[in-house]
Amino acid sequence: MKMPKLNGAEISRRDFLRSGSAVATLTLAPGVTLMAFGGSDAAAGTADAGKRWGLLIDANKCDKDCSACVTACSTENGWKDNGRPETDAQWIRKITLKNTETGRETTMPMMCQHCEEPPCVDVCPTGASFKRVDGIVLVDKHTCIGCRYCMMACPFKARSFVHEPVINQKSDAPRGQGTVESCTLCVHRVDKGGTPACVEACADAGFEAIIFGDLKDPESEISKRLATYSSAALRPDLDLNPGVRYTNL
Amino acid sequence: MTLIVRFVLLWALLIGGATLAQAQERSSLLPNVPKATGEPHPEGNEYWRKNHPDLLRHDRNLTVRDGNREIGASLKSCFECHTTTDDQGTVLTSASPDHFCSACHQYVAVKIDCFVCHRSTPDGVDEYEAQAALLPPTSLNDADVEGIVAYLKQGDPVADPPAISKPAEVGQ
C-alpha cells in the first residue's frame, strides 16, 4: 500500500472517510464520489452560515428557587462545584436582579451571550477564541495558551479559567487545566439537531423560560417571539448584538 | 579517571541487566500494543500508526471550528475499539503505562497533552475509580479504597495533593 506523505496537505479529504461508520460511498467515475451519511441532514453537515443560533430568556418565567438549567449544564458538560466559588468554573449561573427604584426582584440565567461582535474573539492573541459561522462563540482549547485576556474583555464574565487538573470529563465537552472555557451552547447537541441542555431542563422543570432557535429564520419560535414582544440585549451600549436575549427583566 | 571508567562500566551493567530482565519478562523490547476490539482499520494498522497525529489534528479542526461531526479520527471513536483493561477488567486511563496510547507514547518518550482535556476512556467509565485501581496493591481493605475514591472525588489538591491528580504526567 502506498503511504501518503506525512505532510498534512498531502493527506486528502478522502483519506478521512470514516472507517466503520454509517457512510456509504459510491464511485461513479474516477474523481466523482457520492457520499451518503446516516442520520438527519443536521448530523451530516457542518455549521451552517445561514443560521444564527440564539436563546431567548423570559425572566418572568424563571423561577427564583429553581436552578435546573445550571445543574443540567454541569451534568451535560462535566464542570462541577468544588466548593471554591472564586475559582470553580461556572458556564451558567443564576443572577438575582433587584430594581433599586421599585424593589422588584427577578432571577435569570446568565451565560456566554454568543455575541455577533465578541470582544473575547477580538482580543485573543492566538485566535483560539472564535465564532462559528452559525454564531456560536467557542474556545478552541487546542490553541488556547491560558493568557486570560478574553476574560478581561468579556463584559458578562461568561468565561472561566480551569484552575485545577481535571479528569473524568465528558467525551463531548473536553476541558482541562490551564485553558479558558465557557458556555458552548451545547454545540455537540446542536450539531446533531438537538437543543442545549439548559433549555431542555427548563422545559422539563415546567417553566420554559429559555427557548432556543435560529435568529435568522423568521418562522422560528424565537424569531416570532422577538418580533412580537419587547426584549433586551445586555450591555446594549457596547453594540455587541448578542445571540442571547432577555424579556421581562 | 579509572574511577570514572569503573563508574560508567557499573552503570552500563546495571542498565543492561535491567533491560534484559525486562526483556525476558515481556519477551520483546518493543512496546506491548494492547489488542483492539471491533473491525480493523481498512487503511491498515501501519497507516494509522504512522498518520494518527495528522489525522487527529486535521479532524479536530473540522469538528471544533466547522462543527463537522462526521469525521474519521476522533479520540471518542478511538476508544470505541481501543479501550484497555487490566487483568481484573478495570478500564485503564492514560495514567497507566498499559493504556492504549500510553503504551507506545511512554515507550518512545513522546509526551501528549490530549488527556489534559480529553478523557482517556469511553464515556461512562469512572476515571477516578479507574485511577484509584492503578495504585500499587497494598493491604488496604475495600473500605480504605472507598475512602480514597471518595477523597479523590471531593479532591482538595491544595491542602494535600493526591498523587494521581494529573493523568498526563503520572507514571512517566
Place this chain on the structure above:
Amino acid sequence: MERTIYREIKATRRVWELAVVLLAFIGGMLASFFYVEHYGHIVTGMTNQIVWGLPHVFAIFLIVAASGALNVASIASVFDQKVYKPMARMSALLAMSLLIGGLAILVLDLGRADRILIAATTYNFSSIFAWNLILYTGFLGIAGAYLFVQMSNGIPYAVVRKVGLLAFVWRLALTTGTGSIFGWLVARPGYDAAIMAPLFIAMSFAFGLAIFILVTVTLCRLSGRVFGEKLIHRMGRLLAVFVAAVLYFTAVRHLTNLYTAEHAGFERFALLDGGIYTTLFWVGQVLIGGLIPLMVIFHPSFGKTFKAPLVASVLVVIGGFAQVYVIVVGGQAYPMELFPGYEFSSSFGDGAVATYSPSLPELALGLGGVAIALFAAGFGTKILRILPTSLSDANVGQD
C-alpha cells in the same frame, strides 16, 4: 573633557554575591512556575474574578519601565544631549533586560506555558495582545541593533542617530500598545479610556528613568566608578518632570471619568471607598510615587545631596508599583455594570467588589522577573564594554 572609555565591570566579591542572590530569586521563580504548572492556578491568589494578579503587575511594571529605560539613549542621540551620551549603551542594555524580565513573567504565568510556540506562530491580528508580541520582539531587536551600532567601531554617528530615532519611535509604539491592552477593554469601567496610552507613556518615562538611575549608580558603586554629582541632579530634575507628567495624566483621567455620570461609581471606588485600592492610589501612587519625590528633588537643602535623586528614584519605583497594582487589580476588582439601574448578585461575584490576596508563588514569579532583569543588566556590563570608566561631571561635561 576626556574621551569616554567603556570597560567591563570587574568580578569582585560583591558582584558575585549579588549574582548569587539574583540567581536564587530566579530559582524561586522556576520553582513557582513548576509548582503552579503542576497543581494549576488554584494555588495562586488569582481567581475567575481577578484573572490577572501580582505576576501581571510585576510584568507590566517591568515592560513599561523597559521602554522608559531606553529614554536616556534617546535623549543622547535623538535630542542630542551630550551629557547623556556616555550612558546610552547602558540605557539600551537595561531596556532589553527589563523587557526580558517582564516577558519571562508573562510567559511563565500562562495557563499553558508549554504552548508558547502557538503564541509565537498563530496570530490573531485584531488582538492588541498579538500586536504587542510583535512590538516586544521588535523592541528587543531594535534595542539590540542600537547597542550594536553604538559599540561598533567605524559606524558613523549619523547611523547611530537614525537607529536611535527608530528605537525612540518604536518604544513609543510599544508603550502605546501596552497601555491599549487596558485602554481598549471597553467592558470594564476601570479601563476603557484612550488616555491609558499617554498615561502609560508618562509612566514609562518616570519608572524607566528611576530604575536607570538606581541600577547605573549601583553598578558604578560596585565597580568603584565615579558618578557625577551634577549629572545625578540633572537626572533627578528630569525625573521630577516625568513624575509631574504622570500626576497630570492621572488627574486628567480621573477628572474625565468624574465628569461622565456613567463612570461615577468607579471613581467613587477608586478615589473614595475602594479600601486597599484607594489607599494604594492616594498613599502609594500620589504621595509616595508623586508628591514626596518632587519634594525630595526640589528640597532646598536635602535636594542638594547626592542621595536625594536616589531616594526619589526608590520612591518613584514604589509608587509606580502601587499605581500599576491599582490599574491592573483594582480595575478588575470593581464589578462590571451588567444591568445599569439594578442591584444584582450571583454565585459568581456579580455586582460585588472582588477580593484578591496575592500568594507566595505569585510573588516568587514576579520577583524572579525583576531578578532576571537585574541579572541580565549586570551580566551585560560584566561581559561587554557598556559602562564608562567614569561618569564624573568633568568627564561627561555640561551643555
